[in-house]
Each structure stands twice: as C-alpha cells, then as structure tokens.
Amino acid sequence: MGWGIDGTRHWGADWCVITALVLRPPLRPGALWQDEEWPEAEKAEKLARGAALKWASGVFYRPEKLEGLGHYRRRETQRNSSIQSRLKSTVQSYLEGVSAGLEQLRSAAQEVQSVCQELGTARWALLDSAEHLQGLQQMRELMEEHVQLASVVQVLPQIFSVHEVFSHTLQLLHGQHLLEAHVELMMVEQLRDDILSQLHLRGLSSAQTAVLSYFSGLQELNESLAKQLWDIVGSSLRLVREDPVLFVTAVRIIEREEKIDDALLLEATFLPPGRPKGWRQKFYQVLQDSMTGARFRAPCPDAEGPGLARHLAALQKDIVSELRVVKDLMVQCVPAHYNILSVCTATFHQALTSHLQEILREDLDKQGLFLLLEWALRVYHSPEMMGHPDLLPEVDVSGLGPLMSPELVDQTERRYVVKVKVSDVFEWMQRTLEVEFKEWFREEEPETDHQGFFQSALPAIVMQMLNENIQVASLITDSLQQKIYNMALEELEAFLGRSVSPSHLCPSSQTLGPQPGILGWCWRSAVGHPVLIHRRAQTQLLCSPQPLCLQLPSRKWLSGSQLVGSMCEVIDKYAKDFSRVRKPVCTLLLAESELLVASQYLRALLQRKMVCKSREERGQLCHRLLQDATQLRELFCGLGLERSQQSLEAVFALRELICLKDPALLSLEVVGFITKYPDASDEHISTLLDIRGDVSKEVRHVVLEMMAQHPQVLPEGYRPIFSTILVPVPELPFCLRKGKCA
Incomplete structure (x- = not known):
C-alpha cells in the first residue's frame, strides 16, 4: 500500500506485484521464471500497472505535485527493500523447517529398519522354544x-x-x-x-x-x-x-x-x-389365602334377606377387626417395603368384589338386593367399616376402584326395581283397586268432602305407598331413586287405566317424588282413555244418544226434527254428574264427552251416507249441519268447555266442503281440509264427495290425486277424530271379459 496526498494509504502497484510473486507456484529445480508458463504473473503485472497508474494519476494530477516525485521514489524504494527482506526471511525459515523434517524422516526410517531386524530375531527364538512350551502346558494342567x-x-x-x-x-x-x-x-x-x-x-x-x-x-x-x-x-x-x-x-x-x-x-x-x-x-x-379363604369360600347365604344381612354384618366386623390388627401390630413385624397394610386392604377389597358377584348370581329377593346395594355403596365406605377411625388415615380404598362396577350397580338396581314392581307395587295396587271397585259400586253414593265433591282414600294410600318406596331408594343412590320414581310413574299411568275413579287420583299425583310437573304429566297420560269419565255418567252417555244417532241422516232429520235437541237434553242431564268432580278433571271429562258426541255424529253421517239429489237438497243439508253443530257447540260452551277445546269444529269444516258451489274448486278445499284434519283418509273424502251428489269422475280423480301429492303427518298433540270412523268400502264395478265395465 502507498500513502495518498490526503494522508490515507492506497494499494500500490508494488504490493500487487508482491502478491503475484507469493501466489506463484514454486520453480522446478534448475528452472527460471521466464521458462515457466505462468498466466497469473502476466495478469498480476497488468493489475499492478493499472493500480500504479491510478495511484500516480491521483497523486500527480497537478504540475506542482511533481516536485515531490523524488521523495515518493525514495520512500517506495525503501518500502520495497523492506518487503523483499521480509520475503527472504520467510522463505529462509520455510526452507529450514523442510530440512529439519527431512532429517527426522530419515532418522525414523533407520529406526524402523532396526526394529524389523529385532522382530525377526525374536521370531526365530520363539520357534526354537515351542517344544519347551508344550512341557509348560502339561505342568499347568x-x-x-x-x-x-x-x-x-x-x-x-x-x-x-x-x-x-x-x-x-x-x-x-x-x-x-x-x-x-x-x-x-x-x-x-x-x-x-x-x-x-x-x-x-x-x-x-x-x-x-x-x-x-x-x-x-x-x-x-x-x-x-x-x-x-x-x-x-x-x-x-x-x-x-x-x-x-x-x-x-x-x-x-x-x-x-x-x-x-x-x-x-x-x-x-x-x-x-x-x-x-x-x-x-x-x-x-399364604397370607391372602388365610385372610380370605374360609369366609369367602363358604356357600352363598340365604337369598331371602335375614341370612344375607347376618353374613354381611359378620364380614364387616371381621374385616375391620383384622385390618386393625394388621395396622397396629403386623406392620411392626415386617420390613417397610412389604407394604403389608396396603396388601391386606387390597386383598379384602378384591375378595369382596368377587364375593358380591357370586352372591348376585343367586335369585335374591328385593330385600337381599337392597342390602347388597346399601352395603357396597354406603356401608363399605362409611365410618362403620373402611372409614373407621381406628383405620384412618393409613387404610385408603379410594384408589382400589368401586366395590361394584357401575355396570353391575345399574344391573342390580334394575333387578331391585323389577322386584319392587312385581312384589309390592303391582300386587298392592291391584288389591287396593279391587277394594275401591267394591266401594264405588255400592248402592249408596261415594263419600263427599265439605264442598260436595266425591272423594276417596285411594289417592292418599297409593301416593303414600309409592313415596315410601322412593324414599327408601333415596337411601342408596340418586340413580336408584330415579329408577323407582320412573317405575312409579309407569305403574301410576297403568293404574289410571284400571281405576274407576282416577279423577280423585290425578290431583294427588303432584305429591309423588321430588320433581316438578307431575300434575301435567298425569293429565297428558290420561288423554285418550274413555275410562277416565265417571263410570255412571260415561255408561249412560255412551248408550243414551245412540238410538237418536241412528236416525242420522234421514229425510225426517233433514226437514227439521228435534233430534239434536233431544241429544242435547240427554248430554246435559248426564254431564251434571261431572259437577261432583274437581277441576281440571271436570274439564277433561267434558272434552272427552264432546269428542265422543262429535265422533258419533260424524260416524252416523259418513256411514249412512245420504246423497243429495239437487242443489236445494244440498243447501238444506248444509243448513241442518250448521244448526246441529251450533246447538251442540253452545251446549258444551254452557257446560264450561271452551270452543278451542271442542272437536265439533270438524262438522263446520265438513259442511264447507258440501256447501261449495263450484265443484272445480274442491281440490283446493280438500287440501285445506286434510291439512287441518290429517287423519282424514281417501275413503272419508270420497264419502263426502258422494254426499254432495254433483261430483264427476274427473273432479273426483283430481281431488284424490291432489291428496296423494300432499301426504299428511299427524302433528304432536293432535286429537284424532276421523281415524276412529270406519266408512263402507265402495263396491267395485262389475266387468265382463273383453267388454266394457257396467
């Protein structure tokens, strides 16, 4: 590098030349540089000249700078001499190292040759002493x-x-x-x-x-x-x-x-x-066998209950006593790593698990099943047994799993519920119901309360019995209580169907169990059971209007007879018996009665179909239907049944189909009708079309085709009315072979 006029150093041409010389490959012995082909030297020289020219042009770009040319020449000459001296020193040191290395290699080669000669001498000596070695082997043996x-x-x-x-x-x-x-x-x-x-x-x-x-x-x-x-x-x-x-x-x-x-x-x-x-x-x-052998291999105890109770009590006493001995005495007699207390605890736990499974294979009665559930789920972990103060805190069964698996507990609970259902609830309810039947079919009227409503001790007796079973089950687990509760509801629903006076039982069912909404459940379960109507009023209400309904439809009825008026008198007479029943059961009985009357009216109209011969007669029929349905609706409204709860609306809807003047619009009206009453079948609609008397085959085909394209599904909570009415099957046309149908 050289110094510039601004005081900084620059790479000079001489340094480029030196670099080229250092990077040059070594000369062959006796060869000169000129004789070698070295392209890098020419390139380095060009680079050096270029750098030198650049440096000189930067230093002597003005004429007054040429005065310092001699100074720069002397300085560069001295620097080149210093560089050459360092190069010569470096090369000399390198050559001396090479010379020393060659001398060491020469000395090592001489030593290797000497070792090879000595190894050969030793080999021959060993071969000469082989016979003596055989003798040494015999001495070794x-x-x-x-x-x-x-x-x-x-x-x-x-x-x-x-x-x-x-x-x-x-x-x-x-x-x-x-x-x-x-x-x-x-x-x-x-x-x-x-x-x-x-x-x-x-x-x-x-x-x-x-x-x-x-x-x-x-x-x-x-x-x-x-x-x-x-x-x-x-x-x-x-x-x-x-x-x-x-x-x-x-x-x-x-x-x-x-x-x-x-x-x-x-x-x-x-x-x-x-x-x-x-x-x-x-x-x-051996220790585990001595603890579990005799008591767990004995025959299964009596399945009737008392024997099992004594057996479980003995197990409880013996296990607590023996674990107390292990904890207080045996632990001190064995090394700590034996974990003798944990081993004995696990031994009893596993033996009890297997033993309870063996007992459950027997046909236990309800008392035996209850005892096992109570003992395994409550007594076992209580302070009376594994949670005994003398065993805590060393004895811990929490990490050993349940004594009875959840599946086995559920299975045992279901067996217990079945036993309770068969041996207690069903038989007891049946006997109670028989006594109640005798009481209600006596000559004198049933007992009444201070408000004049009929009453009976049956609801209180049934509820008390069911509640007692639920309370007993609550002593074991919530799941068993829920199972008994569900069973009680099912049996209560079945009991409602057998009861002659369920109107007294339903209001009391709200006391059954801890869950809300039982009263609503009772009403829902009661819907659709005609026996819920009081036996006396129900029988008369079914029989009395039937002779009157046999006159429907007829020309006499069409001309304005008092047929429906007589029906209203009969209904009003016998519906007064409902006043002796408390609400909302009274409303339910009225709704059932209204549905019964509406069904009988529609059944008479559809089964004994009357074909209108003219438009006037069709109008007369529509007028009669309107008067009858209005009179019956007002009757039930007067008795306390709201219009929204009545089924007589079906008579008004049927009248609209008959009153329609243009038969071409029947398909749209029928679709609206079956949407409101989805239990109406093709036969019902065909019968209505026959009553009109003016529907052609083409219109009938369109109407039935439209119904097929709009199938209906009964919505939840729908009270069917047409599905209970059977209509006569239309007669098929008589046909001869290869002839036209008659």
Missing part, C-alpha cells in the same frame, strides 16, 4: 488338578458331615429353632452349590447327578422348613396378637432367602436347583 484336589481335601470334612448336619437340622426344625436350622441349611446348600458350580464350569454334567443324589436330603429339609413357615404365616393374625416372635422369625428367614435369590439372579452364571425359591411371593399368597 497338573497344577490345576492339584488345586482342585486341594480344594476337595479342604471340603472333605464338610462333605463327610453332611448327613450329620441333616439330622441336626431336622431336630432343630422339630424344636421350632427355625433360625439355627436355617443357618445350617444355608451352609449345606452353599457347599452343594459351590460343587455344582465347579462341575458346571468344567462341563462335568455326569458328576452333577451324583452330587444331587448325595445332597438329596436338602429337599426334605426345605419342604419341612417351608411347611412350618407357611403354617406360621397362615396364623399370623393370631400370632402377632399373642406372641409375634415366631412370625418375625419366619419373616427373617424369608428375607434371607430373597437376598440369596437376588444375588444368584444377578450373577446369572449358574442357577442351582430349586432357585429362585420366591418365598416372598409365597408369603403374600
């Missing part, structure tokens, strides 16, 4: 055999004393000196296992059979010791109360055996016969 024999000599006294140890150990076991007996037993087992291990390592499997035969007494000792241990563990609840020494001894022996099992499994080289013994798992199994 003799030494190993000597070591084995020395080991055998050392253990011979122990081997010879094995049977004596067996006898002594057996005496210790008979005297219940279990710890001493187990020490000698472990010693003999260790001796046997060491011998078997050595034979296993040397592949002498045939000799292992003889060793096992010699130590065969170990099996008997192990079985005898194990039998005593499991007898002690089976009596552990009694022993920890009386004298826990034997139980603690048994636990110590089991822990020793577990440590031996763990050590052998960890080595995983040789596993002696009978290992692992797994005595800790056997300890848990």
